């Protein structure tokens with residue numbers, strides 16, 4: 021202590037300067053940006069992304085879009101495939117929190133059960149962006165924004181088209197429905213939108229509705245059961261192209277002509293679905309765009325910089341008939 025008091029003036033000045041620099045440096049690290057935790061202050065954004073899985077053509081196109089866009093935007097991407105399991109997504113998000121990534125983005129496999137892990141991300145000061153699918157958390161401060169489709173609208177557009185097609189029908193029109201995985205936002209919302217739209221015509225009746233998990237195999241298997249259990253099926257509403265494509269095999273194997281004996285409506289508009297529509301095996305598709313990568317990277321940069329972003333960004337989409345599919349197919353990217 022005594023020695024300290026006897027320091028010369030230049031030495032004291034150097035010590036003060038060093039401590040100012042040290043404190044300033046620590047403060048600068050802690051405030052590296054207002055938007056995210058940040059692993060290292062090297063100016064590069066690191067994003068931890070938890071993907072649902074690889075269940076459909078849509079998902080493959082979505083993963084490609086995210087990986088390509090991250091590379092193009094100069095964002096370092098840590099990517100995890102949850103294989104359609106919520107526990108895997110929670111584990112991946114916790115890993116990203118531990119690694120102190122700058123931004124976490126994910127497409128939640130189901131809507132419920134995210135509050136705890138989202139709170140952990142918030143406590144770690146890591147901003148979260150929901151993409152493609154949303155969560156049902158009441159506390160909207162747990163995530164910065166949700167970028168994705170209006171799934172209720174997609175179901176409604178599918179239902180409205182059917183109502184128009186069957187407006188002259190005198191007897192009951194028997195509809196079977198292939199749902200996405202149980203608890204997923206697109207499964208819940210497409211069912212809701214479709215159901216509300218077809219209520220306009222009491223002749224339209226859903227006689228069976230089961231999950232086919234958004235996969236071709238699921239669609240085929242459940243359609244086989246529908247065909248065995250129901251003598252007269254007039255319409256199939258599949259929550260995505262892949263389940264519709266799987267169902268085509270079951271319908272053909274049962275000796276029926278898809279698109280004629282059974283009207284087929286799907287959602288997505290991936291290339292294989294569009295081809296089936298152009299070939300007259302499907303009859304109508306409500307589009308759901310998987311090309312979310314560029315907007316997601318843009319949002320990541322904004323939230324990392326502490327900029328305000330809209331709470332909800334809705335993807336622009338359309339619908340396709342057979343004629344429109346024929347026209348659009350040559351330029352279809354996915």
Ligand code: AHR
Pocket residue numbers: 075076077078079152153206234259260261262287288308
């Ligand atoms: O969340 C989007 C849905 O998930 C797509 O419609 C489906 O194909 C995918 O599996």
